[in-house]
Amino acid sequence: MDERLSPDQLLSSLSQIETEFRSDVEGAADLAGLQQIKTKYTGKKGLLTARMKALSSITDPAQKKEFGRRLNEVKNIIEETIKGKELSLREGEKERRLLTEKIDVTLPGKTTPFGRQHPINNILAEIKEIFVSMGFGIEDGPEVELDHYNFEALNIPKDHPARDMQDTFYVSDEVVLRTHTSPVQVRVMEKRQPPLKIIAPGKVYRCDADVSHTAMFHQVEGLMVDTDISFSDLKGVLELFIHSFFGKETPVRFRPSYFPFTEPSAEVDIGCVFCKGKGCRVCKTTGWLEVLGSGLVNPRVFEMAGYDPDKYSGFAFGMGVERMTMLKYAIDDIRLFYENDVRFLRQF
């Protein structure tokens, strides 16, 4: 650096330095380059540092002041510009680093494959929920049952033709695999006094198996007993259930039937869910599907359970869960439920 430059020359050299600096910064590609530039101008032996030392060589106060002001100005420009450039270079570097960490977001996630609930239990849960919301409690009884509870106490004596209605598995003369969930009714009545509002879901067994029957299936039994229960109430409760389960618009009809433990007895039909009542293979062209059996509790059953039939009345009903499930999911073969093929089960 020539220390013998005139003050005017010194002043104009500052402009050269500024111009050169601007073009250097422009070309800085990374933080290291920027550091070099910083050293070139403001380092110990930097260009600007050298000019600062020249300040003392100017004697004219006015010239000295002007040079000093300009010197400061250039110094500030350099510092600010470097700071700004540094920021933008850092941003860029972060961006580049993120890009190197990029993943393929379209790869499949690591799933936690939940198991599935058996379709029968899906529907059973739905049925329970509806009745529980109506205030019914849930009760239980043995699957291997005394003949007494399965038949006798339900007004089906030993030599009654009604025994032919159900093919029974016998364990001994006095013990059977329950053919329906109705014995739970009796067991509950023996233990508790009215009012009574219960359902009893569970497995039942019949000694016949073909394309539409399995030796074991599921039923839900229901019982309501109080001082003023009528056939109207039976209709009210069962219509409410059917409308909750199959939808509000589902047609329902009650027609006379026979069960030894209820009188009057009624079968409950719904408008065929497949053909909407027009008639199809499933409903045997009648447009109706049988879904429930029901009736007013036969006073003889009350007497045997120790209830006074003059004081209490009630209704009972029963439904097959397999049938409800088949209707709900349009399943056409009851045997699928017990094959437990995972390709079937995973659909629910």
Added chain:
Amino acid sequence: MKVSFEWLKEFVDVRVSPTEVADRLTMAGLEIEGMEPAGDDIVFEVNVTPNRPDCLSILGVAREVAAAFGMPLKVPDTGIQGDLPASEVTVEILDPALCNRYTGRLIKGVIVGDTPEWMKKRLEICGVRSLNNNIVDITNYVLLELGHPLHAFDTDKLFGSKIRVARAGEGRKITTLDGADRELSPDMLLIWDGKEPVAIAGVMGGEASSVTSETRNIFLESAYFEPTSIRRTSKALGLKTESSYRFERGTDVVFLENALNRAALLMRETGGGKIHEIVDAYPERYVPPAVEAAYDKVNSLLGTSITKEEMRALLGRIGISTEDRGEKLIAFPPSFRRDVRAYYDIVEEVARTYGFGNIDARNPKTELSAGILNRREINIGRIKEAVRRTGFTEVINYSFMNGADLDMLLIPHDNVRRRHVRVMNPLRQEDSLMRTTLVPSLLKNFLYNLSRGTRDIRFFECARVFIDDGGPLPLEELMLGGILFRENLPCLWKEETPSFFVVKGALDSLCGEMKIKGFSYVPSDEVFLHRGKSADVMLGGAKVGFIGELTPGVVEKLDLKVPKPEIVVFELNLERLHAAVPENLTYSPIPKYPAVERDIAVILDESLSSARVMEELKGYRSEYIERVELFDHYKGKNIPQGRKSLGYRITYRCPDRTLTDDEVEKIHTGLVAYILGKTGGELRGV
């Protein structure tokens, strides 16, 4: 029962379509299950419930049609005119309790020949095979038409021209019409001639006295037999006939005379001959019962407000006459409606004729009740849900098994699972026992799915097992069983936990979810499990189940194509799990002061179980140890043969202040020395 629509129309003059008739009958309680065309006729498949034997005939169905449409019933005239010769056959009832009435007619000089075509056709439409024997076919025809079973004897084969009705007594045998020799038990009611039994009353005739092509003189029987007696006899002999089916449900003691006459007239019409005077043994005439029913009671049970007049008219429509007695009515059901005996039978008849559809639906007024969902129901639901969320899919299996299933699992003879309940009449021998364990069914589910290409199988079942404990009914216990098998297939995100620990982890998660405390695992001695890879599941000191890999001896029997398959099964007693679910939860405050964590790795003998080491660690007394967690289990490089390294993370915390480093150091040093001493281990260099 099959009913010809054309035949029906002879009894009631319906003009509407068969479909409409079917609909009305169905809604009146006589369900028409199907309709099939048969030539220019239509056949109804009628489902007659056991309480309505009166509907087991064309006449019976016609009565219902007449009532439903409010039309008159046309019953064929069965009067036999003119002076008839006296009967040469005598009838004596020795057991009036089992035979209330016995009528008969002698028809002499009949020609046994072909059955007329029209009759054959009708029999066939209704599902009865014609024997092309006018006499036998007529008895069947009248049975279908009027619902009363008849029997024709060859009079010349009746010893002494006598009919006696009496029980079999000891040591009797008979050869029935179907050619079978039948041993009779003493209480069975028989028809005898002057010497021998000639028929099993109401069930089947004997061969010796039967009508053949040579028969010229017929004795026709029409009787009332007591239903229970007929049912017992039919059951005991395993002989169910159109006759026994009707007698055991109840026949019409009054109308049986008309059936007798109808058949006699048809016989004369087709085979000629002379009808003799009726013989009628009728020791005690039938008195129709008077059934009382209060109008109010009927209405309150139905939820209706039917007037007195309307109610009596409804009953009148189905042939039940009534008398009004102010608050109540007295009903006199006809002799074919023996099922109407009490006020609730009247309620049913009123409801049926009024129409169930005309009764309004209402919502019952009842009290609210507490505790609707019991704790058991809720807990078991949650337990099943927790298992499902750990990846197991629910199956439902039949409750049956057989002895071979237990043999396959090597179950010893004194094991509790051998105390099974046997079904006397199984559908298949494979299903002759009630399950005492869920494992055989789960294995079948596994095999079924494996053979269909499923490579990752995780199933659970929640069902009862049945243990014969000597009581009248077996012990029924709700079990939770499961099976896991997966082939090691390449997959995107690695999962390297051994199958045993996947299942064990599922059970641990389940206990965590249910807040069940005190769960532990000890080596199991279940014979069907791999001795080194199985555990009994303990809860509060008692065994509640097991978990483990099937032992190679059992796996071999499965004959799988997979080499060395790891099949893990488990079974837990759900009742006991549910009992261990805490009833109430109480919150504990969240710690205010920071914790300090220190790790320790101990090299120790391989045979020392991690549970033992954990127990020892927890045995070290310090109020500041908050948690001990096993985070590493290592064998191999840098660890001597027969030894393993276990790494633990210890969390120290004081509830009311921050622990200093010095304090932690002191306790930790103490703990390290303690555990090394207890286990004989050494610290693994860090």
